[in-house]
Amino acid sequence: MKLYFSAASCSLASNIALHEAGISYDLTKVDLKTHTTEDGADFYAIHDKGYVPYIVMDSGQGLSEGVAILQYIADQKPESALAPKAGTLERYRLQEWLTYINSELHKVIGSMFDPTMNADTREKTIEKSGKRLDWLSKKLDGKKYLMGDTFTVADGYLFTVLNWCQWVGIDLSKWPVLQDFMGRVGARPKVQEALKAVGLAT
Ligand SMILES: N[C@@H](CCC(=O)N[C@@H](CS)C(=O)NCC(=O)O)C(=O)O
Numbered sequence: 001m002k003l004y005f006s007a008a009s010c011s012l013a014s015n016i017a018l019h020e021a022g023i024s025y026d027l028t029k030v031d032l033k034t035h036t037t038e039d040g041a042d043f044y045a046i047h048d049k050g051y052v053p054y055i056v057m058d059s060g061q062g063l064s065e066g067v068a069i070l071q072y073i074a075d076q077k078p079e080s081a082l083a084p085k086a087g088t089l090e091r092y093r094l095q096e097w098l099t100y101i102n103s104e105l106h107k108v109i110g111s112m113f114d115p116t117m118n119a120d121t122r123e124k125t126i127e128k129s130g131k132r133l134d135w136l137s138k139k140l141d142g143k144k145y146l147m148g149d150t151f152t153v154a155d156g157y158l159f160t161v162l163n164w165c166q167w168v169g170i171d172l173s174k175w176p177v178l179q180d181f182m183g184r185v186g187a188r189p190k191v192q193e194a195l196k197a198v199g200l201a202t
Contacts (some may be wrong), residue, residue, distance in 0.1 A: 071094075154184055
């Protein structure tokens, strides 16, 4: 399998899932400003949506959209318990989390990377993010991970998105529960491995 990625972007969740699942993979870095791969190819010619994460399976088929990719990775190694079995209520609970992270956190917090966002919109977006994080903090209080004691692909995705707070003006120290979660996930040996693989840790 090959993963097209950009270090701290949302593709980090796929790196984490691959390391947690113990799947060996090839990595190709994409410059998201120029949409060029590290070997100089036009990324649009490889993946017409032009964004990461994007995987190419050993069969040659491509798969995009982080939420689909994360579940695909988890299902390659069911014994890793990175996702509950398909068809169970627990699997829908995982999808509920993945969808929430994707549409309510990733897209909201990620929008603040846009340097052209005006001050008024930025303020409103910080306020909206704060409400989401208040809710999330209550849900995570007393829990090790989103689904309870078991780490799933949703935790790697949440870790990836909350990691952006430091760069977009959201002070995560307002939510000690979320800070503890970041520490807990960041300390996992496989997460450290993934961070090293993309150059975010030494
Ligand atoms: N719907 C996609 C969105 C992925 C996405 O937002 N990727 C960003 C990085 S976090 C990206 O590659 N942006 C560059 C671009 O859109 O050209 C998903 O959930 O996987």
